[in-house]
Every structure is written in C-alpha cells, then in structure tokens.
Amino acid sequence: MGVGISMAGLASAVANEGGIGVIATAGIGMLERDAYSNFLEANIRALRKEIRAARERTKGILGVNIMVALSNYADMVRTAVEEKIDVIFSGAGLPLGLPELVRKSGATKLVPIVSSARAAGLIIRKWLAKHDYCPDGIVVEGPLAGGHLGFKPEQIGDPAFRLERLIPEVVAEVLPFEQELGRAIPVVAAGGIYTGADVHKFLEMGASGVQMATRFVATEECDASPEFKEAFVNAGRDDLTIIASPVGMPGRAIRNRFLDDVGAGKKKPFRCPFHCIITCKQKASPYCIALALTSALKGKLKNGFAFAGANAWRVDKITSVKALIAELLREYGEAAGAPAGGRAL
Numbered sequence: 001m002g003v004g005i006s007m008a009g010l011a012s013a014v015a016n017e018g019g020i021g022v023i024a025t026a027g028i029g030m031l032e033r034d035a036y037s038n039f040l041e042a043n044i045r046a047l048r049k050e051i052r053a054a055r056e057r058t059k060g061i062l063g064v065n066i067m068v069a070l071s072n073y074a075d076m077v078r079t080a081v082e083e084k085i086d087v088i089f090s091g092a093g094l095p096l097g098l099p100e101l102v103r104k105s106g107a108t109k110l111v112p113i114v115s116s117a118r119a120a121g122l123i124i125r126k127w128l129a130k131h132d133y134c135p136d137g138i139v140v141e142g143p144l145a146g147g148h149l150g151f152k153p154e155q156i157g158d159p160a161f162r163l164e165r166l167i168p169e170v171v172a173e174v175l176p177f178e179q180e181l182g183r184a185i186p187v188v189a190a191g192g193i194y195t196g197a198d199v200h201k202f203l204e205m206g207a208s209g210v211q212m213a214t215r216f217v218a219t220e221e222c223d224a225s226p227e228f229k230e231a232f233v234n235a236g237r238d239d240l241t242i243i244a245s246p247v248g249m250p251g252r253a254i255r256n257r258f259l260d261d262v263g264a265g266k267k268k269p270f271r272c273p274f275h276c277i278i279t280c281k282q283k284a285s286p287y288c289i290a291l292a293l294t295s296a297l298k299g300k301l302k303n304g305f306a307f308a309g310a311n312a313w314r315v316d317k318i319t320s321v322k323a324l325i326a327e328l329l330r331e332y333g334e335a336a337g338a339p340a341g342g343r344a345l
C-alpha cells in the first residue's frame, strides 16, 4: 500500500505471522529530504532502507509492490533485486518486461497483478516466449480493491467483473500452462476480502492464497499516521467513493473535503519536478496525487485523501497484526469446519 502505508513496520509484522509482508514502492522516496531535488536517488535510497529495516525485524518472506506505471520502475526493480527481495508484485499496467530487468536472479519470485483472465494468459504467454520465464504466481485484483483499479468505471459495479467470477476464469486460464510446464502457478485473490470466511470462499474457488490491504491499515504496525487509520475506523459505507485519478485510472478512496473540493473544480497548486507516474497528466491535473497521498499518510487529510477498499467502512477498531491474523485463522477454521489454525492461509 503506497504511498508509505505498507513499509518495514507492517511488512515485517505480517511476515512474522507467516504471511508475505509487502513494501509499496510507489512514492517511497517522498519522505526523503531530497525528494524534490533528487527524486530518483531518494527513491532508491528509501527502498533500500525499508527492505533492510524490514529484514532486521523478520526472518519471514518479504515482497515489494512495484507499479508498472512508475517512471522509476526499472530502478525500483533493480534495487529490490539487489536487496534480494523474495517477491516482486507488479501491476497497474502489464509487467511484460519484468523478467528482463530481473535477469533470472533466481532469488526473487515474480508475481504479476491482473484484473482479467485475458491479461493473465497474455503475460504468461509473453513471458514464456520472450524470457523463458513463467510467473511464480498471479494476483487477481477485483473491483472491490482500494487504490487504483484495473477496470473501466462502468465495470466496477458490473457483476460480470466480480472477483467471484474472475477467480475461476483465471484458474481455468492458467491450468493448461500448469499442465504443460508441470508446475503450479498459484492464483492469489485480492479485493474486498475481509473475513476468514472470505478467505475460505476464494480458496474453495481455486485460489491458492489471498492478498489483503484494507484490514491491515487498521493495525498498530501499519506505517500510516494515527489520523489515516482513524479515517478508516470512522468511514461509513457512503464515504467510499470512486475517483478519476490523475493517472488515468479510477481509484477507490474515502470521500473527504479535499476530494469534494476537487470534484467542485477547485485546483490545488503544485510543482511537479519529476513525472513519477508515466500516465499522469500532471499539467491537466487539479492536484498532485503523490503529494496528496503523502499528506494523507502523515495525517494531513486536509491536504490529501486516503485510498481504501470497498469494505473499509466495516473497520471499527485498530488491532495488532498478530490478533488480526489469529482472527482470520479462527474464522477460516470455522468456515472450513476444521479446528482454528488447522490450515495455513
């Protein structure tokens, strides 16, 4: 979760509980002193620092999330690989060139994030043909996710695009490749997964795991400010809204004064020293999304807004990662009709 929401604190806590803790690279350098004067270096330095800080706190599995749309994509990939990150998750565009940048390091697993079976098939075919590399897993992100969404606005509420439809489609899409290659390509479900029963439902549909974001914002270990976490606790159902992000994709966020102002045509002047997202139309945009998300991270929600998943309104307390994962395991066990913790997530 960018900008700065899932960093060493949250990622290491999740990894310590047996999950894959993920550090977001989007805007990771925004908190460095030279973010504006030396953007590229600031981001590389910040990523190195976060991976090392997380490693000091866990012996578990750590990943990074690198959006294809980042203009420093190659820098982020190379830095993560140099730091021997265990997994790279990459979406917000098709990560067709990812294996080339990693050059078969062997130590780092590569997991594209997609929103359709078509994209999954396309990536697998292209990676095999061009790079002789098969994705180590595929995350399928449905329309209930938080942040930028890989759907057209009219698809977001359309039942044909529900995660419950997408997962079996992607599982069917990867099956012939699994059979041909004689290896598994785990499918990971994401977007709106809230309880252990949800996890059970998607595993029953053929997913091998889940990716969760929203619930982990409301944890003590999450790297966001208390104000950011409180915005989740206080959000009602009607506060969740879809915005037209300056980067040209729809995004799900918690409605606030800042977004209302933007909706009413107000401009939030900014300087753009570095075009951080390739698809951002910064000249036409009323605000800088990197700056708005960094302000929100720091708790200055007057100057920004919080991305959040469709289920953020259900968050009613801040808990620990340990307690949250124990709750998910208990609910999973109940849904499976098995003793709690009987099967790892």
Ligand SMILES: Cc1cc2nc3c(=O)[nH]c(=O)nc-3n(C[C@H](O)[C@H](O)[C@H](O)COP(=O)(O)O)c2cc1C
Pocket: 001, 002, 003, 005, 024, 025, 026, 065, 067, 091, 092, 113, 141, 144, 145, 146, 147, 148, 190, 191, 192, 193, 211, 212, 213, 214, 215, 306, 307, 308, 309, 310, 311
């Ligand atoms: C605050 C926030 C920030 C996010 N930032 C990113 C990001 O930087 N890159 C990305 O690929 N997905 C991002 N996402 C999407 C999540 O990684 C995840 O797939 C999705 O939100 C899962 O749905 P859930 O929030 O209902 O669990 C973000 C989500 C949230 C809530």
